[in-house]
Amino acid sequence: MSIHFAYIAGAAALVSIVTAGCTREERTATVTPPPAAAPAPGAATAPPPEPPNPSSITGTAPKAPDAPGPGPAERAGRAIGEQLDDATLTAKVKTALLQAPDVKGMQVNVDSDRGAVQLSGFVESQTQIDRAVQIAQGVGGVREVHNKMTIKAGK
Numbered sequence: 001m002s003i004h005f006a007y008i009a010g011a012a013a014l015v016s017i018v019t020a021g022c023t024r025e026e027r028t029a030t031v032t033p034p035p036a037a038a039p040a041p042g043a044a045t046a047p048p049p050e051p052p053n054p055s056s057i058t059g060t061a062p063k064a065p066d067a068p069g070p071g072p073a074e075r076a077g078r079a080i081g082e083q084l085d086d087a088t089l090t091a092k093v094k095t096a097l098l099q100a101p102d103v104k105g106m107q108v109n110v111d112s113d114r115g116a117v118q119l120s121g122f123v124e125s126q127t128q129i130d131r132a133v134q135i136a137q138g139v140g141g142v143r144e145v146h147n148k149m150t151i152k153a154g155k
Contacts, residue, residue: 085114085115085141086112086113086114087112088141089112089115089117089139089141089142090110090111090112090117092139092140092141093110093112093117093119093135093136093139093142094108094110096135096136096138096139097110097132097135097136100131100132100135102127102128102131103123103128103131103132103135104123104124104128107121107122107123107124108120108121108123108132108149109121110136114143115141115142115143115144116143116144116145116146117136117139117142117144117145117146118145118146118148119132119133119136119145119146119147119148119149120148120149121149121150122149122150122151122152123149123150123151123152124151124152125151126151128149129147129149129151132147132149133145133147
């Protein structure tokens with residue numbers, strides 16, 4: 001029984017320590033400079049002291065772009081989106097080629113760039129080349145197909 005009491009007392013102490021730390025307020029000292037005395041007539045005046053955090057340290061407002069256009073983040077987002085679109089298009093074309101029984105899809109390499117698809121690799125006949133191009137053109141999102149395929153020698 002005394003062991004349970006010790007656990008309960010320890011847990012209560014821990015909770016009170018944690019909650020005491022959470023409600024603690026930070027004290028900050030504010031230093032107010034003394035009022036400036038009026039300079040004597042004809043005396044040179046010193047420049048005002050710099051603020052503790054000059055704008056060169058804390059940053060300044062962003063400069064407006066010289067010419068209208070997308071900012072770096074927007075350009076980066078668009079580039080990433082285009083890369084994803086290209087990868088998706090490449091995967092769609094490759095899948096369609098692999099599903100076609102009359103084309104050996106493993107022999108055809110597929111690359112995409114902004115809707116333009118390039119097919120390359122070594123295939124066994126002109127019929128396979130023509131069919132691969134036809135399949136690629138039938139995939140949604142393909143704007144043009146560039147044929148770089150070659151017929152294997154000796155076949």
